Amino acid sequence: MPIAETAEKNLTRRDFHSHSVEESDDGRWYVIDQQRLMSVTTAMKSIGKRGLVEKAASLSAEFAFDELPTLTAASRRKPCGNTWSRCRHEPGEFCDRCPCKVCRACVERWVADHHNREWARRADEGVRVHDVAEWWSYHREIKDHDDDIAGYVKSFQAYVADYGITPDDILLAEALLVHRDIGAAGQTDGAVRIHAERTEKAAKLVSRLTQVQWRQAQKRRLTLDVLFDIKTREDEEPRFFPENSLQLTGYRHFPVIRVKNSDHEVPMIPVDAGVIVQLLPHDYAVRPVVCDQATYEQGFLPALNLYRWLIEDGPAAVSSRTFVLPETVAARARKAAKEQAASSPATSIAA
Ligand SMILES: [Zn+2]
Ligand SMILES: [Zn+2]
Incomplete structure (x- = not known):
């Protein structure tokens, strides 16, 4: 089970629980006495998304107006090509793959991501x-x-x-x-x-x-x-x-x-x-x-x-690597095998 593996890898202890309670870093699971239990908070949060989409868009739109001078300057800069690079260093450090944060692509990403920063701030409050x-x-x-x-x-x-x-x-x-x-x-x-x-x-x-x-x-x-x-x-x-x-x-x-x-x-x-x-x-x-x-x-x-x-199960349901055998095909195959076994009992026993 890939999820179980990930959960075990990412386990951290949190002070406020006893030592035998652990939480996965993605917040999806508690592990108590070796049993993996789904986090109710995370599950319920992901179900109730109504209103969030519009709110996210309006937060970014507002933010774009607040940052107009930055946007204007960015609109004249060529994309740095590093906008989506994932640097592995500490947040304060820099490398030559770091997003420039001033080109149009970088600023677009920054504006689009505003609601995430906003929600993280509110969650922390x-x-x-x-x-x-x-x-x-x-x-x-x-x-x-x-x-x-x-x-x-x-x-x-x-x-x-x-x-x-x-x-x-x-x-x-x-x-x-x-x-x-x-x-x-x-x-x-x-x-x-x-x-x-x-x-x-x-x-x-x-x-x-x-x-x-x-x-x-x-x-x-x-x-x-x-x-x-x-x-x-x-x-x-x-x-x-x-x-x-x-x-x-x-x-x-x-x-x-x-x-x-x-x-x-x-x-x-x-x-x-x-x-x-x-x-x-x-x-x-x-x-x-x-x-x-x-x-x-x-x-x-x-x-x-x-x-x-x-x-x-969701990711596997649409994965290109999932082997899908339609139920109708599986049923036809079972029926054919049964009929063959009935018509030639000697062969099937020999086999
Ligand atoms: Zn970097
Ligand atoms: Zn850039």
């Missing part, structure tokens, strides 16, 4: 915001962070204050959830207990998920355990996509929690619902999403299997 949130749940304080994520951190603080959430209410933080039977694993942001009596927003969330009127929910001191997914979004307005619910749906149905920094495993805690917390630079939005059994069976599992097929 997201990781650091998650670190702050996780730190808070363990250490009860907001740790020092860079200015570029200050807005998200403020939004996070507003969210926990508005919903009356304290670090004691976090039931699970950044845990690895495992489902060996379906061959998948993934890191959940965690689970939290919402107390209706704490704030009006908490009561209204509980009310929405229990159908109990919110003042009643407060009076009866109802609580609700929810699995949550924190997402940072660099925009003024929150926006949710159907595939956002798939990841939470998957995690909710995974049977095992792998305890951090240990080889211990415990059963997954039951939760009442799944909630996406979208942190914006100046605001936040809390959205309960459907993550029931039907979504698991009709949404999550097919999405996971589709991704598995795409990376494991």
Whole structure:
């Protein structure tokens, strides 16, 4: 299996997992006790691509206008011929095969690739915001962070204050959830207990998920355990996509929690619902999403299997080196062989 080989070659250990959990460099796999488990995050991300194509194009178009003088200068330069060369040296070093970065071809590539740099930057911001949130749940304080994520951190603080959430209410933080039977694993942001009596927003969330009127929910001191997914979004307005619910749906149905920094495993805690917390630079939005059994069976599992097929069998399905024997031809051959065996039993026994 070429993918298994690649995965084993590229394995790296990451501090935050126990030593027996490894991740492939391409982010597709976890390896736990020698079993290769598909990364839920990677699988779900690759399924939900809607909106990204247009966004990528508009980011590059915007960027082209921001960089007009560079583009104008590049339009008068001949291609250096090195635009696509893959240098093997460190990023800071130079060789005579390096792309010139000023010719038309190089600048075109630079503009076209802008969305990738942009998404890498945003993903990195997201990781650091998650670190702050996780730190808070363990250490009860907001740790020092860079200015570029200050807005998200403020939004996070507003969210926990508005919903009356304290670090004691976090039931699970950044845990690895495992489902060996379906061959998948993934890191959940965690689970939290919402107390209706704490704030009006908490009561209204509980009310929405229990159908109990919110003042009643407060009076009866109802609580609700929810699995949550924190997402940072660099925009003024929150926006949710159907595939956002798939990841939470998957995690909710995974049977095992792998305890951090240990080889211990415990059963997954039951939760009442799944909630996406979208942190914006100046605001936040809390959205309960459907993550029931039907979504698991009709949404999550097919999405996971589709991704598995795409990376494991997909390339061979269209490869020029794949030997394709149409099913009809194979069936005809089997039939012919059977008929021949029936008409000349002596020969077939001799053979
Ligand atoms: Zn070079
Ligand atoms: Zn060039």
